[in-house]
Amino acid sequence: MSRQELPAGAGQLAEGHPEVWRAFAALGKACAEAGPLDARTRRLVKLALAVGAGSEGAVHSHVRRALAEGESPAALEQVALLGVPTLGLPASVAALTWIGDITDEG
Secondary structure (H helix, E strand, O other), X not given: OOHHHOOHHHHHHHHHOHHHHHHHHHHHHHHHOOOOOOHXXXXXXXXXXXXXXXXXXXHHHHHHHHHHOOOOHHHHHXXXXXXXXXXXXXXXXHHHXXXXXXXXXX
């Protein structure tokens, strides 16, 4: 992902502190390569982690990336629905609205 494609806050960090951004990107790459999960599974897990963390910005970012990688909106919505028994209905409904923010744009 180029710096121009980054969300505003991440782009500012990358521009203002490129050494920190390079280290962060290297850590992400190392974590992605540390196990047997395929790219699709990693993307859905990262979305689920963003949902669980209650991070609207991260959910938006992971939804955009997932759609660009060919993931279906239905699969992304199911990630949020899987959170109902663990995270609770309010957290999952919030995640569904954040996913809809992006999937409804198209």
